[in-house]
Amino acid sequence: MSGLERPKLRPLFARRVEHEGLSLVVLEDPYGVVAAPVVLAADVYLHVVRHFNGHNSLLDVQGLALQATAQHLELAAIRELVQQLDQSLALEGPTFDAAVQEFRRAGNRAAAFAGRSYAKEPARLAFDLDRFFRSPEGAGPPALPAPKAAANGDGRAAANPRLRAILSPHIDFQRGGPVYTWAYKHLVEQSDADLFVILGVAHRPCKHRFALTRKDFDTPLGVAPTDAEHVDQLARAAGSHLFDDELSHRAEHSIEFQAVFLKHLLGDRPFTIAPILVGSFHDLLARGVDPMDDPEVARFVAVLQEVERESGRRVAYIGGVDLCHVGPEFGDPEPVDDELRGRIRSFDRNLLDRAEAADAPGWFQAVAEVGDRWRVCGVAATYTMLRVISPCRGAVLKYGQAVDQRGDCCVSFASMAFHEME
Numbered sequence: 001m002s003g004l005e006r007p008k009l010r011p012l013f014a015r016r017v018e019h020e021g022l023s024l025v026v027l028e029d030p031y032g033v034v035a036a037p038v039v040l041a042a043d044v045y046l047h048v049v050r051h052f053n054g055h056n057s058l059l060d061v062q063g064l065a066l067q068a069t070a071q072h073l074e075l076a077a078i079r080e081l082v083q084q085l086d087q088s089l090a091l092e093g094p095t096f097d098a099a100v101q102e103f104r105r106a107g108n109r110a111a112a113f114a115g116r117s118y119a120k121e122p123a124r125l126a127f128d129l130d131r132f133f134r135s136p137e138g139a140g141p142p143a144l145p146a147p148k149a150a151a152n153g154d155g156r157a158a159a160n161p162r163l164r165a166i167l168s169p170h171i172d173f174q175r176g177g178p179v180y181t182w183a184y185k186h187l188v189e190q191s192d193a194d195l196f197v198i199l200g201v202a203h204r205p206c207k208h209r210f211a212l213t214r215k216d217f218d219t220p221l222g223v224a225p226t227d228a229e230h231v232d233q234l235a236r237a238a239g240s241h242l243f244d245d246e247l248s249h250r251a252e253h254s255i256e257f258q259a260v261f262l263k264h265l266l267g268d269r270p271f272t273i274a275p276i277l278v279g280s281f282h283d284l285l286a287r288g289v290d291p292m293d294d295p296e297v298a299r300f301v302a303v304l305q306e307v308e309r310e311s312g313r314r315v316a317y318i319g320g321v322d323l324c325h326v327g328p329e330f331g332d333p334e335p336v337d338d339e340l341r342g343r344i345r346s347f348d349r350n351l352l353d354r355a356e357a358a359d360a361p362g363w364f365q366a367v368a369e370v371g372d373r374w375r376v377c378g379v380a381a382t383y384t385m386l387r388v389i390s391p392c393r394g395a396v397l398k399y400g401q402a403v404d405q406r407g408d409c410c411v412s413f414a415s416m417a418f419h420e421m422e
Contacts, residue, residue, distance in 0.1 A: 004082050005057055006054055008052055009052040013029075038088050108215055108218050109217050111260075113256055114220050117174075125260070125264070132177035138182075139181040142265065163191040163419055165318065165392070166417050168180055169321070170254035179399070182415035188265045188266065191316045195230060195271070195314065195315045196274070197308075199318070200252060200320045201254045203377070204252070209297055209300065210242055213249045213275055215275075237307060252277060255275045282372065282379075285364075285368050291383055292387065304388045305388055317388065317389055321413075326374055327408050329404075348399065352399070356416070357393075358393065358418065392418045394417065395419075
């Protein structure tokens with residue numbers, strides 16, 4: 001307990017709720033280390049727990065609580081609360097560090113959303129994914145097996161121009177499943193790649209722009225193996241700090257959902273992935289700075305290209321991104337109606353035009369021009385992918401918007417395919 005005399009609450013999301021007449025605060029872990037939300041009485045959070053900042057001693061906290069409420073809180077009660085939060089992994093310290101190390105030592109990244117966002121039973125999951133392809137909005141069943149490498153002398157498939165990348169949604173399958181199918185039908189029919197570099201969106205705060213992991217990705221359909229050597233080559237060239245934010249992979253869905261689709265469609269066909277989470281570029285948006293003027297971004301783009309070139313592998317890129325996030329759920333005052341949906345569609349069309357031209361600066365500028373008014377969560381990952389695969393030409397395959405019945409939330413997304421220039 002000596003290390004917790006000045007307890008420090010981890011950066012958790014605090015959400016206030018009313019339940020059966022009680023005012024509560026729910027602490028949720030963006031990294032998924034805390035298995036279940038921590039629920040506290042609102043006054044306990046307000047007058048005690050929020051003062052756990054790593055500087056205040058337990059005596060300090062006791063005094064602050066007395067000052068705010070005129071009630072004396074026993075030190076023993078505060079210590080018991082600290083112990084409970086520590087065991088719940090809500091506090092920084094040895095207990096939390098041990099849990100992080102356990103994750104780092106694990107060879108595989110567990111399927112965090114199996115049984116939550118999609119079925120964990122393999123047969124049911126396969127049925128659901130096939131149903132998305134057959135649905136009226138789906139792309140139709142892909143022609144299998146995928147093309148094999150032809151005798152071109154360079155190991156590439158005979159089809160020309162080569163499929164360089166796809167852009168796929170990362171919204172949950174129930175809302176976006178049919179739109180996913182358009183990108184993946186193209187991928188499985190037109191690419192003979194054996195390494196898929198997946199650029200996902202880091203929805204949690206990261207210290208750096210990019211986050212790597214060597215972990216294989218478990219799915220209910222089997223393991224999507226990570227090419228540890230390719231990942232290590234990226235880290236050797238760009239810096240081992242790229243593993244500093246590895247914990248961000250633990251509960252991030254933007255790559256997991258791509259791994260599920262890959263494993264479903266490729267089955268026993270040998271392939272590996274290189275999972276990369278891309279952090280925020282919003283500081284660059286605010287400053288009006290093109291990301292390639294940022295040394296960290298410029299270096300990593302160059303390293304991705306260099307490592308691919310030196311590997312001699314058949315590589316395809318996957319961007320797991322969504323587009324706009326609009327409505328009261330995201331802080332907007334008005335619900336989403338047909339007029340607003342039309343404005344979002346028009347903005348997205350302009351944005352996707354830039355992507356089709358593989359115009360990374362234009363893509364970024366289109367978002368910057370409106371101050372990221374529409375909260376495009378795929379700005380950084382898409383920009384990075386466009387820089388890496390250029391020169392190429394893209395095509396929008398399918399566009400979608402998911403809107404709830406009350407108009408509280410609208411999320412837009414698209415499937416795209418990118419081919420080498422002829």
